[in-house]
Amino acid sequence: xxxxxxxxxxxxxxxxxxxxxxxxxxxxxxxxxxxxxxxxxxxxxxxxxxxxxxxxxxxxxxxxxxxxxxxxxxxxxxxxxxxxxxxxxxxxxxxxxxxxxxxxxxxxxxxxxxxxxxxxxxxxxxxxxxxxxxxxxxxxxxxxxxxxxxxxxxxxxxxxxxxxxxxxxxxxxxxxxxxxxxxx
Numbered sequence: 001x002x003x004x005x006x007x008x009x010x011x012x013x014x015x016x017x018x019x020x021x022x023x024x025x026x027x028x029x030x031x032x033x034x035x036x037x038x039x040x041x042x043x044x045x046x047x048x049x050x051x052x053x054x055x056x057x058x059x060x061x062x063x064x065x066x067x068x069x070x071x072x073x074x075x076x077x078x079x080x081x082x083x084x085x086x087x088x089x090x091x092x093x094x095x096x097x098x099x100x101x102x103x104x105x106x107x108x109x110x111x112x113x114x115x116x117x118x119x120x121x122x123x124x125x126x127x128x129x130x131x132x133x134x135x136x137x138x139x140x141x142x143x144x145x146x147x148x149x150x151x152x153x154x155x156x157x158x159x160x161x162x163x164x165x166x167x168x169x170x171x172x173x174x175x176x177x178x179x180x181x182x183x184x
Contacts, residue, residue, distance in 0.1 A: 081177045
């Protein structure tokens with residue numbers, strides 16, 4: 001069973017997706033989570049802190065997935081392969097739909113860029129991990145940006161690729177994370 005904070009975050013993400021970000025209110029989140037408004041305020045004293053919590057949950061989930069992947073894949077490029085997997089994840093046991101949580105990320109960005117602090121603060125560590133993952137750092141950053149692009153397109157529902165093309169791109173990105181990858 002999810003803890004109450006995670007339940008609230010999942011409820012907020014669901015409200016943002018199903019009812020629209022303009023309807024993401026503490027009242028709507030409380031109703032979705034099956035809590036009183038006071039119960040939500042106990043964990044998140046404002047809508048801004050709730051949005052900040054949603055961004056932090058997305059960062060935490062990404063790091064958890066990368067670490068889990070790295071436990072089994074210690075080869076060069078393994079951190080990046082874990083990041084790709086995390087970027088394309090659909091669900092998290094504790095906070096529900098990653099797609100919905102990602103909408104929370106976009107909502108935070110649209111409301112106040114300072115709410116992206118958990119993501120922004122983590123970038124130096126992620127950049128360092130990617131740059132020291134055992135493959136060409138420039139190629140690694142290109143792969144990371146491509147994975148980010150897939151993630152953004154997924155959460156915004158932009159059909160840049162059809163399902164077959166998307167699968168091929170993801171497969172190629174995975175191949176590109178190996179040190180001996182050669183184009184052609």
